[in-house]
Amino acid sequence: MRVLVVEDETKVGCFIKRALEEESYAVDLCEDGAKGLEMALATNYDLIVVDLMLPSMSGMEILKAIRRERIQTPVMILTAQSQVDQRVKGLDAGADDYLTKPFAIDELLARVRALLRRGATESPGILQIDDLVLNPATREVTRGGQRIELTLKEYALLEYLMRHTGRVLTRPMISEHVWNQDFDTFTNVIDVYVNYLRNKIDRGRSKKLIHTIRGSGYMLKAD
Amino acid sequence: MRVLVVEDETKVGCFIKRALEEESYAVDLCEDGAKGLEMALATNYDLIVVDLMLPSMSGMEILKAIRRERIQTPVMILTAQSQVDQRVKGLDAGADDYLTKPFAIDELLARVRALLRRGATESPGILQIDDLVLNPATREVTRGGQRIELTLKEYALLEYLMRHTGRVLTRPMISEHVWNQDFDTFTNVIDVYVNYLRNKIDRGRSKKLIHTIRGSGYMLKAD
DNA sequence: GAGTCCCTATGCGTGTGCTCGTGGTCGAAG
DNA sequence: CTTCGACCACGAGCACACGCATAGGGACTC
Numbered sequence: 001m002r003v004l005v006v007e008d009e010t011k012v013g014c015f016i017k018r019a020l021e022e023e024s025y026a027v028d029l030c031e032d033g034a035k036g037l038e039m040a041l042a043t044n045y046d047l048i049v050v051d052l053m054l055p056s057m058s059g060m061e062i063l064k065a066i067r068r069e070r071i072q073t074p075v076m077i078l079t080a081q082s083q084v085d086q087r088v089k090g091l092d093a094g095a096d097d098y099l100t101k102p103f104a105i106d107e108l109l110a111r112v113r114a115l116l117r118r119g120a121t122e123s124p125g126i127l128q129i130d131d132l133v134l135n136p137a138t139r140e141v142t143r144g145g146q147r148i149e150l151t152l153k154e155y156a157l158l159e160y161l162m163r164h165t166g167r168v169l170t171r172p173m174i175s176e177h178v179w180n181q182d183f184d185t186f187t188n189v190i191d192v193y194v195n196y197l198r199n200k201i202d203r204g205r206s207k208k209l210i211h212t213i214r215g216s217g218y219m220l221k222a223d
Numbered sequence: 224m225r226v227l228v229v230e231d232e233t234k235v236g237c238f239i240k241r242a243l244e245e246e247s248y249a250v251d252l253c254e255d256g257a258k259g260l261e262m263a264l265a266t267n268y269d270l271i272v273v274d275l276m277l278p279s280m281s282g283m284e285i286l287k288a289i290r291r292e293r294i295q296t297p298v299m300i301l302t303a304q305s306q307v308d309q310r311v312k313g314l315d316a317g318a319d320d321y322l323t324k325p326f327a328i329d330e331l332l333a334r335v336r337a338l339l340r341r342g343a344t345e346s347p348g349i350l351q352i353d354d355l356v357l358n359p360a361t362r363e364v365t366r367g368g369q370r371i372e373l374t375l376k377e378y379a380l381l382e383y384l385m386r387h388t389g390r391v392l393t394r395p396m397i398s399e400h401v402w403n404q405d406f407d408t409f410t411n412v413i414d415v416y417v418n419y420l421r422n423k424i425d426r427g428r429s430k431k432l433i434h435t436i437r438g439s440g441y442m443l444k445a446d
Numbered sequence: 447g448a449g450t451c452c453c454t455a456t457g458c459g460t461g462t463g464c465t466c467g468t469g470g471t472c473g474a475a476g
Numbered sequence: 477c478t479t480c481g482a483c484c485a486c487g488a489g490c491a492c493a494c495g496c497a498t499a500g501g502g503a504c505t506c
Contacts, residue, residue, distance in 0.1 A: 151451060168362045189453060191495060198496095213362060214461075214494070215375030374462060411484085412464060418486060437472065437483070 001116055001160065002026040002043070002177045006036035006050040006062065007078070012101075016049065019105045020112070023139075024156035026180030033057030037065050040073075046177065047115055049108075051078045052090070060093060067094040074115040078103075113137060116163075127162040130222040132201065132209055134162050148200050153178070157193050158201075161210070161220040170217040194218055225249040225266070226335070229259035229273040229285065230301070235324075239272065242332060256280030260288055263296075270338055272331075274301045286318055287368070290351060297338040319349075350385040353445040355424065355432055357385050371423050376401070380416050381424075384433070384443040393440040417441055 003025045007013035010031065017029045028043070030036040033054035040048055040062065048066070052059040059077055066075065074096040090098055097111050113136050127134040131144045139155060141148045150158065156178045161169065171190050179189065194210060202208045211219045226243055230236035231254050240250045251266070253259040256277035263271055263285065271289070275282040282300055289298065297319040320334055350357040354367045362378060364371045373381065379401045384392065394413050402412070417433065425431045434442045 153452065167360050187454075188495085192453075192497090195496065195498090212495070216362060219361070376463065410465075414484065415464075415486080418484095421485090435484070 001046040001156070001163075002028070002180055003112070004036065004040055004043070004045045004048045004050075005029050006033065006040075006048070006054065006059065007031065008033075008051060008054050012051075015105070016108065019109060022152075023109060023112075024152045024159070025112075026156070026178060028180055033059070033062060037062045040066050041069060041071070044176065045073050047112060048073055048075045049078065049112075050075060053080065060090060063090065063093050063095055076111060076115060127159070129162060129165050129220060130207060130209060132162075134159060143201060143205075150197075150200065153193060154196055154200070157190075158197055161197075161218070165220050168213050168216050168219050174217065225251070225268050225270075227251050227253065227259065227263055227266070227268045227271045227273075229253050229256065229263075229271070229277065229282065231255070231274060231277050235274075239331065243335065256282070256285060260285045263289055263294070264292060268296050270335060271296055271298045272301065272335075273298060276303065290356075291354065299334060299338060350382070352385060352388050352443060353430065353432060355385075357382060366424060366428070373423065374419075376416060377419055377423070380413075381420055384420075384441070388443050391436050391439050391442050397440065 003020055005013055005016050005020070005027060007016065007029070008031050013029050013031060017027045020027045028039060028045075030039055033056045036050065036054070037057060050059040050062055054062075063075055063077065066073070075094065076097045076099060077090045077095045078099050078101055079090070080101050096115055099108060099111060116136070127136065133142045134140075136159065141150055141155070141158065157174070160174065160178050174190050194212075198210050202210055207222070209220055209222065211221055213219055226249065228236060228239050228243070228250060230239065230252070233254065236252050236254060240252045243250045251262060251268075253262055256279045259273065259277070260280060273282040273285055277285075286298055286300065289296070299320045299322060300318045301322050301324055303324050319338055322331060322334060350359070356365045358364075359382065364373055364378070364381065380397070383397065383400050397413050417435075421433050425433055430445070432443055432445065434444055436442055
């Protein structure tokens with residue numbers, strides 16, 4: 001899941017970035033409003049976190065510009081204590097959630113999870129396909145009730161696959177959302193990690209869930 | 224916006240009807256499958272919500288019958304928790320969305336909005352001609368509900384044909400769009416691949432969809 | 447130093463894309 | 477109706493790119 005954070009206070013921004021990365025999100029940090037909007041329009045993020053008070057362009061303007069382009073990506077706005085009245089305006093302008101500074105980082109993470117959950121195709125917070133279960137809140141993965149240990153990247157990849165079950169996911173799509181980098185033709189990281197996941201999830205089971213769509217990409221499916 | 228709801232459980236049906244009416248939709252409620260299909264064909268609805276488990280005629284049959292009549296109205300199917308595998312079939316058969324019971328009414332309303340929004344601006348996404356269905360999102364192709372496996376090139380060619388149903392497509396046109404290269408007179412790749420497609424799509428069926436226009440090119444047509 | 451984790455690099459098998467050549471079909475002209 | 481040439485169908489077969497598997501190096505932690 002790829003997240004854009006637009007925050008001008010370097011310290012706060014880096015802190016948020018680190019916290020999100022530890023939760024296996026791909027994070028882009030931007031300290032300038034205008035540049036942040038540009039990034040938001042250029043890349044297909046899963047979530048955007050934006051501070052209201054920014055140099056060059058306010059968070060509210062960014063939000064409005066994004067919505068004007070019909071981009072439905074969930075947006076969370078960060079406000080200072082003194083900007084309480086701005087919240088309502090923000091929600092009206094199409095924000096999905098707000099958080100008042102200073103905040104506990106745990107609360108931010110919880111709200112991020114909630115927003116991503118709401119945006120996903122499935123209603124429950126727990127992702128499930130066949131007997132494979134992923135709980136984003138605890139980052140626990142089980143298959144057939146049996147616990148599966150995953151590394152950060154493995155988990156990030158699986159979560160992305162599970163949030164788009166039944167759809168063909170191309171390498172560029174995966175690269176963009178799981179590795180926050182543009183597609184580099186000369187690497188096979190994705191193949192390698194799909195292979196890791198297969199070893200832990202499908203290996204030795206009759207029902208395979210990870211499918212290769214030759215020439216296109218990969219797909220998670222119970223069929 | 225006029226909505227048809229086909230749901231046999233009176234309580235659930237009335238609940239949905241009321242909720243939709245509160246959102247100012249015009250709602251027709253029907254508790255019987257066969258009657259529901261009749262209504263769907265008779266009236267030009269903007270959206271159809273249909274339960275999978277119904278007396279006299281399943282939601283899936285209704286869906287298929289509607290699509291067979293080339294009606295592109297968005298359809299949302301309601302499934303019980305235990306019918307998860309039916310979803311995929313439903314989407315394959317041309318459903319636009321599904322919702323698992325029990326659901327929050329807010330979610331149903333949100334999805335209804337999303338479907339109507341999509342229908343207004345964007346294309347339906349699923350391509351269909353006669354009983355041949357192509358879903359670009361999943362890269363899945365079925366004919367008469369039966370899955371057809373295609374290679375990359377075969378799929379690309381079929382998608383191009385389906386996006387221009389009923390029009391004669393010359394070899395240069397096909398070459399340009401599917402092979403994105405200029406026409407090379409000294410190759411018969413296109414003929415070969417049309418042949419591959421015929422084997423997988425028309426072979427053994429009474430109704431041929433791929434037609435040769437001698438001296439010009441090829442055409443996909445239900446006639 | 448041992449243990450992870452992330453990523454790169456390489457070799458291998460197989461499915462896919464494409465060419466070639468022959469035989470078949472269609473349609474116009476005689 | 478017959479003939480002939482252009483056009484198309486289709487099986488056989490080859491080369492190679494794609495994706496899989498696995499080994500190993502670099503960075504980091506304990």
